[in-house]
Amino acid sequence: MHDSHLRGQGAVARRPRRRWRLGVAAVAVLSGLGLWAGAGGAVAGAATTAPTFTATGALAGARTGAVAVRLQNGQVLVAGGEDPVGTPIRTAERYNLQTGKWSGTGWLPVPVADATMVRLYNGNVLVAGGLTTYQGNLTATATTAVYNPQRGTFTPAGNLPVASYGASAVLLRNGQVLYAGGFDTPGPAGHSIADAALFNPATGKWNATAALPSALGDSAAAILPSGQALVAGGIVKHAGAAGAVSGATFRYDPASASWQSSPAMPVPVAKAAVTRLASGQVLVVGGETQVGVPSAATQVFHPNGNRWGRFADSPFASFGATATRLGTASVLYAGGATTAAGTPSAGAAIFTVSSGQWQAATSLPLARADANAVSLGSAGVLIFGGLSPAGPTNSTVLFHEVSQPTRTAPHFTSGTSAHGQAGSSLSVTVSAQGNPTPALTESGPLPAGVGFHATKNGTATISGTPSVTAAGTYRITITADNGVGPKVTQQFQLMIAPPPGATGYWYTTSNAEVLFKGSARPIAPHSPQHPRQIVAMAATPDGKGYYLISSFGGVFSYGDARFQGSITALHLRTPTVAFGISPTGHGYYLVTRAGNVFNRGGAPFYGSMAGKRHPPIVAFAVAPDGHGYWLVARNGAVYSFGSAHFYGSKAGRRIPPVVAFAPTPDGHGYWLVTRAGNVFPFGNAHFVGSVARRRVPPVVAFAPTRDGDGYWIVTRAGNVFNFGHARYYGSSAGQRHNGPIVAFAPER
Numbered sequence: 001m002h003d004s005h006l007r008g009q010g011a012v013a014r015r016p017r018r019r020w021r022l023g024v025a026a027v028a029v030l031s032g033l034g035l036w037a038g039a040g041g042a043v044a045g046a047a048t049t050a051p052t053f054t055a056t057g058a059l060a061g062a063r064t065g066a067v068a069v070r071l072q073n074g075q076v077l078v079a080g081g082e083d084p085v086g087t088p089i090r091t092a093e094r095y096n097l098q099t100g101k102w103s104g105t106g107w108l109p110v111p112v113a114d115a116t117m118v119r120l121y122n123g124n125v126l127v128a129g130g131l132t133t134y135q136g137n138l139t140a141t142a143t144t145a146v147y148n149p150q151r152g153t154f155t156p157a158g159n160l161p162v163a164s165y166g167a168s169a170v171l172l173r174n175g176q177v178l179y180a181g182g183f184d185t186p187g188p189a190g191h192s193i194a195d196a197a198l199f200n201p202a203t204g205k206w207n208a209t210a211a212l213p214s215a216l217g218d219s220a221a222a223i224l225p226s227g228q229a230l231v232a233g234g235i236v237k238h239a240g241a242a243g244a245v246s247g248a249t250f251r252y253d254p255a256s257a258s259w260q261s262s263p264a265m266p267v268p269v270a271k272a273a274v275t276r277l278a279s280g281q282v283l284v285v286g287g288e289t290q291v292g293v294p295s296a297a298t299q300v301f302h303p304n305g306n307r308w309g310r311f312a313d314s315p316f317a318s319f320g321a322t323a324t325r326l327g328t329a330s331v332l333y334a335g336g337a338t339t340a341a342g343t344p345s346a347g348a349a350i351f352t353v354s355s356g357q358w359q360a361a362t363s364l365p366l367a368r369a370d371a372n373a374v375s376l377g378s379a380g381v382l383i384f385g386g387l388s389p390a391g392p393t394n395s396t397v398l399f400h401e402v403s404q405p406t407r408t409a410p411h412f413t414s415g416t417s418a419h420g421q422a423g424s425s426l427s428v429t430v431s432a433q434g435n436p437t438p439a440l441t442e443s444g445p446l447p448a449g450v451g452f453h454a455t456k457n458g459t460a461t462i463s464g465t466p467s468v469t470a471a472g473t474y475r476i477t478i479t480a481d482n483g484v485g486p487k488v489t490q491q492f493q494l495m496i497a498p499p500p501g502a503t504g505y506w507y508t509t510s511n512a513e514v515l516f517k518g519s520a521r522p523i524a525p526h527s528p529q530h531p532r533q534i535v536a537m538a539a540t541p542d543g544k545g546y547y548l549i550s551s552f553g554g555v556f557s558y559g560d561a562r563f564q565g566s567i568t569a570l571h572l573r574t575p576t577v578a579f580g581i582s583p584t585g586h587g588y589y590l591v592t593r594a595g596n597v598f599n600r601g602g603a604p605f606y607g608s609m610a611g612k613r614h615p616p617i618v619a620f621a622v623a624p625d626g627h628g629y630w631l632v633a634r635n636g637a638v639y640s641f642g643s644a645h646f647y648g649s650k651a652g653r654r655i656p657p658v659v660a661f662a663p664t665p666d667g668h669g670y671w672l673v674t675r676a677g678n679v680f681p682f683g684n685a686h687f688v689g690s691v692a693r694r695r696v697p698p699v700v701a702f703a704p705t706r707d708g709d710g711y712w713i714v715t716r717a718g719n720v721f722n723f724g725h726a727r728y729y730g731s732s733a734g735q736r737h738n739g740p741i742v743a744f745a746p747e748r
Contacts, residue, residue, distance in 0.1 A: 051350070051399060053365050056382070057101040059394035060093055064387040067117035068372040069125055071149050072418075073427055076374045076382055077105070079127055079147070079154075080112040084392045088113040088132050092147070092154070095396070097379055102396070105152040110143050116169035118177050120201050121419035122497075123427070124148055126157065128179055128199070131165045131186060138186045140165050144199070144206070150425055161208045162195040168221035170229045172254050175419070175497075176200050178209070178229050180252070183217045183237065192217040192237040196252070202497075210258050214248050218270040220287075224303040225280035228253050230262075232284065232301065235270045235291070242291045245270045249301070249308075266308050267297040273323035275331060277353060280304075285333050285351070288319035292340025295319065298351070298358070311356040316347040322373035324381045327413075329353060332361070332381055332399060337369040344369040344387055348399075366395050377413060378433055409485030410434035412478070417493040418462070422471045423727075426450060427463040430492065432480035434458070444476030447496050452476075466496050471503075504729050505746045507701065507714055508537050509739035512548055512556070515718070518729030520747040523559035531556040536579040537743035538588075546745055551575040553590055555600075564588065564601030572596065578620035580629060591620040595631060595639075606642035614639070619661035621670070632661040636672055636680075643667070647683035655680075660702035662711070673702040677713060684708075688724035696721075701744035714744040 059078070066081030071094075079092035088111035093102045108127065115130030128144040142163035145154040160179065167182030180196035194212040199205075212231065219234030229252040237243035247268030250259045269287025272295075276282050282301040289295045296313035318336025325331050334348040346367035349358050364383070371386030380400030386393060412432045420426035432438045440460040442452040447470035454460040460478075474494040481487040504518025512531040514522055523545055536549035545559025553567035553576045567576065567590050574594040581588045587603030593616045595609025606628055609617060619632040628642025636650025636658045647669055650658070656676040663670040669683025677691030677699045688710060691699065697717040704711040710724025718732035718741045732741075 052362055053348075053383075053397045053399050055365065056396050056398045057095070057099075058396055059102050059385060060104060061089070061091065062392040062394040063089060063385045064370045064392040065113040066372055066385055067115050067127060067130075068374055068384075069117050069119045070374050070376070071119070071125070072123040072429065073149065074376070074429060075149075076376075077117075077125060077147065077149070078372060078385065079117065080108055080115050080130065081385065082113045082392060087111070088130070088138075094152075095382060095384075097376055097382075106147060106154045108154050109145050109156045110141060112141060112143070114165040116167055116179065118169050118171050120146075120171065120177070121175050122201065122421045122424060124201070126169075126177055126199060126201075127154070128157075128169060128177070129160055129164050129167050129182065139163075140182075140184055140186070146201075146204075157199070157204055158206050160206055161197050162193065164193055164195065166192075166217035166235075168219050168231055170221050170223050172198075172223070172229065173227040174254055175202070176254070178252055178254075179206075180221070180229075180231055181212055181216045181219055181234065188241075189239050190237060191215065191239060192235055192243070210252075213250055213259055213261060214246065216246060216248065220269075220272050220274040220282075220284050222274060222276045222282045224251070224282070226303060227255075228303075230282055230301060230303075232282075233265050233269045233272060233287065243270075245289055245291070262301075262306055263308055266299055266310050267295060269295055269297065269299075269319075271319045273321045273333060273336070275323045275325055277325075278328050283323065283331060283351070285314055285323050285331075286318050286321050286336060294336070294338050311351075312358055314351070314358050315349045315360050316345065318345045318347065318369075320369055321345070321347075322371060322383065324373045324375050326350070326375075326381065327378070332373075334361075334364055334373065334383060334399075335368050335371050335386065342369055342387060344389055365397055366393065368393060368395070377431065407484050408433075408435045410438035410480040410482045410488050412480060412488065412490045416490060417495065419495045419497065420447075420450075420466055421497045422447075422466045425463075425465050426496075427461055428494070429459055429461055430478055430490075431459040432488070432490075434480070434482045434484060436482045436484070438480040438482035441479045441481075442476055443479070445474055446476065447472075447474055447494070450494075462494060471496050503727075503747055505703075505712065505720070505744060506537065506539065506546060507718070507720075507732075507741055507744040508534055508548060509737045510534050510742045511739040513738045514548075515732050515737075515741075517720070517731070518727075518747065520729075525556065525558050526563065529556050534742055535575070535577055537745045538579055538581050539745040539747060540581065541583065541585045543747045547579065547581070547588070548743075549576060549579040549590065551577075553592075553598075555579075555588075555590070562586075562601070566590070566600075567598050570598075577616075577618055580620050580622040582622060583624060583626040589620065589622065589629065591617060591631065593617055597629070597631070604642075608641075609639055618658055621661055621663050624663060624665060624667040630661065630663065630670065632658060632672065634658055636674075638670070638672070638682075645683070649682075650680055659699055662702055662704050664704065664708045665706060666708070671702065671704070671711070673699060673713065675699055679711075679713070686724070689721075690723075691715075691721050700740070700742055703744055703746050705746070712744065712746065714741060716740045716742075720744075 063081030068078040076095040090108045090111040112130035125147040132141040140163040142159040144157040164182035177199040192215040194215040216234035232249040235243040247265035249262040272287030294317035296317040298311040321336025331351040344367040346364040348361040368386035384396035414430045418428040437458040448467040450464035504520030533551040539546045545561035548556040555566040557563040578591040582603045587601030597608035599605045615633040615635045623644040628644035631639040638649040640646040656674040660673040669685035672680040679690040681687045697715040701714040710726035713721045720731040722728040
């Protein structure tokens with residue numbers, strides 16, 4: 001088959017495994033980041049001699065079955081894998097093209113091999129799933145972590161709904177990560193699974209989504225121009241069986257959170273090499289047609305026609321090889337396994353997109369399977385690690401083409417858009433090529449705190465820390481000029497997301513006058529209502545609604561806050577003083593001064609202080625896991641129920657009356673706050689300031705930031721004081737209200 005409309009772009013590596021060498025199956029690792037700013041291509045118009053492999057700095061330790069991705073700053077990150085004795089490892093390393101060396105960076109929360117890795121729009125990197133060791137045995141893990149390139153550290157990012165390895169992970173256009181399929185248990189007892197989940201970087205949480213129509217592991221996956229995700233081929237495995245190779249193809253639509261079937265692959269394969277071309281088509285090379293039987297098939301998926309086609313077979317057959325784009329004109333296919341025993345191959349070949357033909361390339365200096373390959377743009381392709389004939393290797397080679405010094409007009413080699421986040425550091429590389437090296441300039445508005453910095457090597461960085469108020473889309477023009485031919489321009493779009501956590505807040509008076517600051521806006525009630533005697537306020541988990549609570553137990557809902565009952569009909573002797581929403585938003589609690597706890601909707605009951613002797617209850621909070629809660633008395637006594645842990649109190653100490661209480665985001669600590677503005681931390685809660693000993697009106701409310709490294713303190717007169725990571729968006733102090741301020745809720 002010949003298709004003159006195909007154009008290549010980027011590199012995505014599929015990783016082979018020596019089948020059941022350690023009792024595990026192969027796994028697909030795919031970032032799906034085809035069009036990132038900083039991705040490069042070959043020099044257009046330059047005469048090229050024979051391409052070659054050159055040795056460069058070796059990894060600090062041999063590893064196979066690792067995951068890798070190119071960072072926004074051009075460096076390469078590799079993490080996890082197995083050491084020479086087959087044990088999953090925790091270490092990570094970064095490769096710097098300028099020095100040609102690797103250096104250590106951070107530790108994974110748990111050692112993993114056969115995981116997935118995806119670079120997020122903000123430049124951070126998500127690692128999810130894989131195989132780890134438990135009590136000396138290999139087992140699938142649900143652990144995930146996020147790597148911060150600026151800090152060089154991994155932070156736990158919650159657990160997958162289902163532990164798995166051999167899955168596919170791709171970055172969706174909405175910034176979320178789709179994780180699908182895989183295997184549940186290594187060895188003969190394992191099954192392929194259909195489960196799928198979404199990771200939301202904005203909330204740091206995983207949520208299940210529609211399952212694959214068929215359970216598959218070791219599939220090929222990519223993002224299509226429509227924004228849908230493609231999952232193709234793979235292994236269907238049942239306990240006690242080696243597994244059957246499937247040609248099934250499915251597309252995930254983020255808008256409807258559903259899967260649709262597409263025509264099956266012409267040649268069903270698993271553990272194939274896959275890369276998305278610039279045209280949006282998806283190239284799939286090699287793979288295994290049966291477990292351990294390699295294929296040379298070259299297949300392409302056409303998104304526009306929702307169909308598959310074929311090209312000429314590759315010069316050699318292998319599975320678990322790497323396919324990496326060389327600019328826009330060709331694809332490098334290298335390595336892999338050629339037998340069921342995992343015999344590594346030194347084969348390498350180049351696929352020319354315009355002709356649809358293959359040509360043999362210089363062989364790899366060292367045969368390897370289960371290696372990683374990452375495009376370095378015009379600098380070539382970095383291939384490292386993997387399983388050599390002698391076992392896992394730390395060898396690293398650079399594949400590049402040698403160009404003649406032909407004078408060529410400038411052309412851009414980087415993407416046309418990038419993403420950042422207000423309040424977080426940003427560094428995006430733009431690049432152009434030509435001979436002589438072109439100079440880059442920029443015109444148009446950039447976010448406050450961000451600048452354009454050109455270098456002498458044909459690149460420039462758009463870097464800095466966007467102001468917390470700089471969220472929005474910025475369209476600029478970048479010009480490249482080297483005196484050969486006319487200047488060329490590129491329209492570049494920089495999208496800055498709002499900062500994480502609250503970007504605004506609400507607070508209310510006792511007469512239900514809701515005030516708002518920052519991005520928070522007033523929200524309409526579900527039906528006409530006349531709230532009064534308000535004592536509490538709480539925003540829904542998604543920040544699209546809130547509740548107002550009256551002293552007589554009335555619940556008034558706004559936006560997506562669902563009314564699930566009140567306690568007004570109970571005519572209680574003591575007033576309602578506190579309110580809390582379950583973490584899922586499917587239920588809530590109302591609490592009285594006497595310590596009664598009334599649960600509504602899907603909120604479980606874990607106990608109360610009703611009928612017991614205690615000082616008046618003034619505050620209440622639900623444990624972050626939703627399986628417990630705390631009640632707090634005016635004298636600083638803390639009563640814990642369910643999963644809520646006790647970390648200390650101020651009972652028996654002479655302190656001003658307690659008016660507010662809040663747990664840390666992980667529930668391993670909490671703060672007590674008094675009317676005079678004292679802030680008392682317990683457990684892992686951090687103290688970052690208070691208004692004690694300052695002449696301020698009585699404190700009535702307190703709320704921590706999402707990361708727990710800051711908080712707000714609010715007074716009866718409407719003063720809002722921010723500490724730590726909490727941002728200040730204004731207050732209503734000095735303004736006339738229709739009553740005293742009684743409650744506060746940050747926008748989540």
